[in-house]
Amino acid sequence: xxLHVGVFRQENRPDCRxxxxxxxILRFDVQTGKGWFTDIRHWVEMGSLRxxxxxxxxxxxxxxxxxxxxxxxxxxSILEYIETAVAKDFTALGFSSHAPLPLANxxxxxxxxxxxxxxxxxxxxxRWANRIQIYKGLEIDYIPGSQTxxxxxxxxxxxxxxxxxxxxxxxLDENPSYFCVDGPEDEFQxxxxxxxxxxxxNLSEVYFQRVAELAGLGxxxxxxxxDLIKKRNRDEAYFSEKEPWYHRHVLRALDAVEGSGIIMExxxxxxxxxxxxxVYPSPWILAEAKKRNIPVMVNADAHRxxxxxxxxxxxxxxxxDVGYSEIWALLDGDWxxxxx
Numbered sequence: 001x002x003l004h005v006g007v008f009r010q011e012n013r014p015d016c017r018x019x020x021x022x023x024x025i026l027r028f029d030v031q032t033g034k035g036w037f038t039d040i041r042h043w044v045e046m047g048s049l050r051x052x053x054x055x056x057x058x059x060x061x062x063x064x065x066x067x068x069x070x071x072x073x074x075x076x077s078i079l080e081y082i083e084t085a086v087a088k089d090f091t092a093l094g095f096s097s098h099a100p101l102p103l104a105n106x107x108x109x110x111x112x113x114x115x116x117x118x119x120x121x122x123x124x125x126x127r128w129a130n131r132i133q134i135y136k137g138l139e140i141d142y143i144p145g146s147q148t149x150x151x152x153x154x155x156x157x158x159x160x161x162x163x164x165x166x167x168x169x170x171x172l173d174e175n176p177s178y179f180c181v182d183g184p185e186d187e188f189q190x191x192x193x194x195x196x197x198x199x200x201x202n203l204s205e206v207y208f209q210r211v212a213e214l215a216g217l218g219x220x221x222x223x224x225x226x227d228l229i230k231k232r233n234r235d236e237a238y239f240s241e242k243e244p245w246y247h248r249h250v251l252r253a254l255d256a257v258e259g260s261g262i263i264m265e266x267x268x269x270x271x272x273x274x275x276x277x278x279v280y281p282s283p284w285i286l287a288e289a290k291k292r293n294i295p296v297m298v299n300a301d302a303h304r305x306x307x308x309x310x311x312x313x314x315x316x317x318x319x320x321d322v323g324y325s326e327i328w329a330l331l332d333g334d335w336x337x338x339x340x
Contacts, residue, residue, distance in 0.1 A: 061091045061329070061338060062085075062088060062089060062090040062091060062309060062312070063090065063091055063092040063093070063094075063298075063329045063330070063331070064085075064090070064092075064093055064094065064298075064299055064300045064302060064308045064309065065092075065093075065094030065096060065135065065137065065161060065163075065222070065297070065299055065329075065330060066094070066096050066139070066163060066224065066265060066267060066269070066299035066300060066301045066302065067081055067093060067094060067095050067096055067300070067302050067308065068095075068096070068097060068098070068139075068301075068302065068303045069081060069095065069097060069117075071097055071109055071113050071116065071117045071120075072097040072098045072107060072108055072109050072113075072117075073098065073106075073107035073108070073303065074097075074302070074303040074304065075303060075304045075305075076304055076305045078095060078117075078120050078121060078124055079124060080305045081093065081095070081302070081305045081308060082124055082128055082132065082134065083305075084305040084306060084308060085132055085308055086128070086131055086132055088308065088309055090132055090308070090309075091132065091133060091331065092132065092133035092134075092135060092329065092330060092331055093132060093133070093134055093135070093308070094134075094135035094136075094137050094160065094161060094330060095117075095121050095134070095135070095136060095137060096137040096138060096139045096161075096163045097109050097117050097138060097139065098138075098139050098141075099114070099138040099139060099140040099141070099154070100114055101141060101143070101147075101178065102143070102146050102147060102172065103172065103176070103178055105178065109138075118136065118157060121134065121136040122136065133331065133332070135160040135161060135330055136158075136159055136160045137159055137160055137161040137162055137163060137221070138154065138157070138159060138162055138163070139162075139163040139165050139224060140154060140162055140163065140164060140165065140220065141165055141166070141167055141168075142164060142165070142166055142210060142213070142214040142217070143168075143171060143172065144170065144171040144210070144213070145171040145172070145173065146171060146172055148214075148217050148219060149162050149163075149164040149214075149217075149219045149220035150217055150218060150219020150220070151219075154219075160330065160333075161221040161222070161330055162219070162220040162221050163220065163221070163222060163223075163224045163265075164214050164219070164220030164221075164222070164223055164224065164262075165214075165223075165224035165225065165228075166207065166210045166211050166214055166228070167180040167181060167182060167228065168180045168181060168191065168210075169181070169191065169195065169196070169203060169206040169207050169210060170195055170206070174195060175191070175195055177190075179191040179194075179195070181203070181207060181228055181229045181231065181232075182225075182228050182231040182232070185232065188232050191203065200238045200239050201239075201243075201245050201246075203229070204229060204239070204245070204246055204249050205245075205249050207229045207249075208229075208249040208250060208252060208253040209252075209253075211223075211226065211253040211256070211257075212252060212253045212255075212256035212257075213256075215253070215256040215257045215260050215262055216256055216260075218260065218262065220262070221262075221263065221330075221335070222262065222263035222264065222265050222297060222299075222328075223257065223262050223263070223264045223265065224265060224267065224301075225265070225267045225269065225270075225280040225281075225301065226253070226264055226265075226280055226281040226285065227250065227280050227281045227282060227285060228280060230276070230280075230282070231270055231275050231276065232275075234275065234276055234277075241282060241284070250285055250288070251288060254285070254288055254289055254292055254294065255292070257289075257292070257294050258292035258293070258294055259292075261295075262294075262295075263295045263296065263297050263328050263335070264281070264289060264294050264295070264296050264297075265280075265296070265297050265298070265299045266279050266280070266281070266286070266296055266297070266298045266299065266315045266318070266319065267279060267280040267299050267300075267301045268299075268300050268301065268307075268310045268311035268312070268315060269300065269301025269302070269303070269310075271310060271311050272300065272301075272302065272303070272304070272307040272310040272311070273303065279311065279314075279315055279318070283318055283321075283322065286318065286319065286322045286324075287322040287323070290322050290323045290324055295326075295328050295337075296319060296324060296327055296328065297327050297328045297329060298312055298315045298316060298319075298327055300312070316340050319340055320340055324340060325339060325340055326338060326339055326340060327340055
């Protein structure tokens with residue numbers, strides 16, 4: 001394919017943002033002379049999508065925008081991830097260290113390390129500009145009453161993208177230790193029993209309420225690990241995903257994401273870290289996302305350099321199986337749809 005042309009219509013939203021619903025993308029094959037349209041029915045903020053500057057083939061392109069490092073909870077330096085990406089013929093690599101939290105912890109950037117991280121990504125971006133596109137981001141937690149990805153603090157950092165994530169269910173008043181749904185088993189047990197009365201159904205309901213709230217708040221580029229709540233549920237240790245109540249919780253959250261323009265990632269982090277054998281979100285959830293025309297992308301949530309492309313071929317095949325024909329990537333500074 002030699003040409004992609006995006007077709008937009010400008011409208012004004014009730015919240016006073018100027019947005020462009022992307023009506024369709026025209027694809028034209030210069031070799032065969034054939035063209036066809038792809039309809040995309042979701043809202044996109046002004047400037048976040050533009051016609052492609054060049055033609056990319058997703059058969060060869062490799063990207064990942066969920067990447068940690070040894071300044072937060074990852075292994076390996078920023079440089080080691082870049083060197084691995086270049087060796088694997090990546091086109092783009094985005095770094096997304098965990099942003100500082102309003103409490104002391106061992107897995108996010110500290111306030112002191114944040115400027116060090118940002119400066120190092122900027123330095124390496126310039127150094128490798130002729131070899132690979134490097135993007136500077138953060139994974140920012142939504143904590144009710146404390147912080148959101150759209151806070152002014154983050155806007156001042158000149159980030160290329162933001163991952164919006166939910167790691168727990170309540171604010172710090174109820175959960176001062178910040179027990180997380182993907183934390184160690186003892187912390188996960190404490191979250192269930194001390195905060196949710198021993199009811200996994202209640203934990204699930206509140207978790208997906210937080211996901212829905214995050215989607216409504218916006219202020220970020222893509223939604224991290226949609227169903228992170230299942231990380232400790234290997235072999236259905238706590239619940240079955242076939243439970244009617246679980247389906248209700250998931251579908252309500254998907255309804256909140258629908259039409260927001262927020263991209264949902266397919267995340268292989270639980271596979272590379274040995275927690276699960278499946279991606280986030282589960283295949284049936286991706287099928288429901290497709291029904292709602294929620295845009296998707298493929299990410300590794302890499303915590304080691306060698307994992308930056310973990311399960312990528314299988315993730316793309318899964319997306320094709322549930323009906324997707326495109327994934328999104330940040331290329332040449334713009335969010336771009338690529339054929340799978």
